[in-house]
Amino acid sequence: MGRRGPKPGFDDVACPNEDCDLYGIAGKENVIGNDTYNTKSGRVQKYVCRTCGRVFCSRTNTAFYDLRTEEETILLALKLVLKGMSLRGIAEVLEVSAATVSRWLSRAAEHSEEVNKKLLKDLNVSKVELDELWTTVKKKGAAGTKRR
Secondary structure, three states: OOOOOOOOEOOOOOEOOOOOOOEOOOOOOOEEEEEEEEEOOEEEEEEEEOOOOOEEEOOOOOOOOOOOOOHHHHHHHHHHHHOOOOHHHHHHHHOOOHHHHHHHHHHHHHHHHHHHHHHHOOOOOOHHHHHHHHHHHHHHHHHOOOOO
């Protein structure tokens, strides 16, 4: 049996460890594959950062991290919430508890707040101005679509 050679680098994956020198920087060849594991949703890739030694997976820092439910089921629950369906109704349809749906919703809300913080950190506008902007965008979007 011959040597397997070096593990391939993952250029599109960045280290999630905030204490790492290469935190959040992809393409530095510091992240390598470190196995996979199966979930109901499919295979999940595990990684290791050669700079800091942190082991993480492709779901780290996402709303799906450490959940056993299929991603499609969670996304469906979130879509139903957006459509105005009650948490109890969603729980009944998906055959889970209302507390589970509530946890999914809370987790998604936390992650959306983090995304907003990162995307909007360089904008110098107040929350009221952002609300006004979104209201304008919604009105223009509704005006441009025809209802049947």
